[in-house]
Amino acid sequence: MSRFIQFALLLSLLLAGSCKTTPKETDVALSSFQSLESVLQKDGGALWGSALYAPTFFVHPETKVIYADRKDEQGLLQSLDGIWTGTLPEQMNPANSTAELGGMKWVMAIWPLPESEFERNVLLAHETFHYRQPELALDPRPGLCEHMENTSARIWLKMEWNALDAAIREEDAESAAQAVLQALRFRNNRLSEFPAEARLNEDAFIILEGLPEYTAYKLCCDDAASMAEQVIKSRKRHWDNESFVYAFAYHSGLAYGYLLDRFDISWRNDLVKDASLPDILGKALFTDGAVTPDPDLIIFKQYGYDTIAAAENEREQEKTRIREAYIHTFTRDTVLAIPLRQFNMGFSPVNVQSLGQLGTLYPNIRITGDFGILEVTQGGCLISANWTTAFVPYKTTGWNLELKEGYHVLPPAEAAPLIYSVAEM
Secondary structure, eight states: OHHHHHHHHHHHHHHHTOOOOOHHHHHHHHHHHHHHHHHHHHHTTTTTSSOOOOOEEEEOTTTOEEEESSOOTTSOSEEETTEEEEEOOTTSOOOSEEEEETTEEEEEEESSOOSSHHHHHHHHHHHHHHHHHHHHTOOOOOOOOGGGGSHHHHHHHHHHHHHHHHHHHOOSHHHHHHHHHHHHHHHHHHHTTSOHHHHHHHHHHIIIIIHHHHHHHHHHSSSHHHHHHHHHHHHHHHTTOSOOTTTHHHHHHHHHHHHHHHTTOOOSTTOOTTOOHHHHHHHHHOTTSOOOOOOOHHHHHHTTHHHHHHHHHHHHHHHHHHHHHHHHHHHHSOEEEEEOSSEEEEEOGGGOEEOGGGOEEESSEEEEETTEEEEESSSOEEEOTTSSEEEEETTOSSEEEEEOTTEEEEOOBTTBTTEEEEEEO
16 A cells, blocks of 8 residues: 555645746747637638637646636636646646636646647647537547457558548549549448448547547648648558557548538538538539449559558557457456546547457556546556446556545455455445
């Protein structure tokens, strides 16, 4: 138990001096608020029918210092050089997300922000759209796209992306449409291998995460040409993602949104949360029926199948080794089980992995709940498939746990000799 007490003492010492800011930091924060507001005001609500700018604060993940654009409703923040500042409560997880603080809903972003003004505005506009998604009724709650862990799914996704890339680069409208057709065929090749829910979850994730990405670039790019350039850069940026379970939607949504605009298709006004951007594009361009899978090996080679398949099959071997190591850790080594009831999570979506019936593996995560605070920086955290328990490897050093008063770590029971457990006493 001493490791938890030591961690709690260290944390309290860090927080004691956490609410310190410098004039340079406040200037950068103020400038960032003004730049974002300028971008969103220029849109004037035209893109989605309403103004997007929302209460916004930045938070340092280590010190928990907040830089906010306004005061909160409960007086937690103090005015300082044109902004408002304070300390993020320990039960909250710093993340690029939305958050409730001081009786208000906010856009939250991790400090420091990207140095590039363009990249900074893209990040903040993305999170701002998340803030507005519920009121726009564009906030689906999809199931996890576990099928994206499959090597075949990754291959077809990259083929789809290459075809979308070709459509974006192609100046001739008819040739671009044919490239779109191939992208949709590759997509259908992928989805034909999995249950129907895979299609529903993919479409929903494209709405949930792809729309914010599309919106951010649409608002921050000067014109269609610069946006096309950014979409192509996005593919390159996401190409080697460790996992596409969450992250595929960032690029797919951006690419399909751009192409819907490029072909002058009216799609935003009547969009609903269960819509499919790929299907909307396909039905608008190809009115003669469904897009059927394509078995043409020449076309496959044209869009890089051999190279993609070789790289993904090699990756699968290493991925299998790592996955088996995780499964061994969480089934045959000593673990700590933490019950999850009322809790919040902060994590990176690019490396989330499914371990099948065991649950979902988060290599890096911060969880706050009624038990206290869990931070995992290495070794992984497994969250059970029914979302009731978080497991960490007990004997590793890549995690820290701060328990609230009344909670204790109990030794393994005879029926489960490898499981320490957190319980309220």
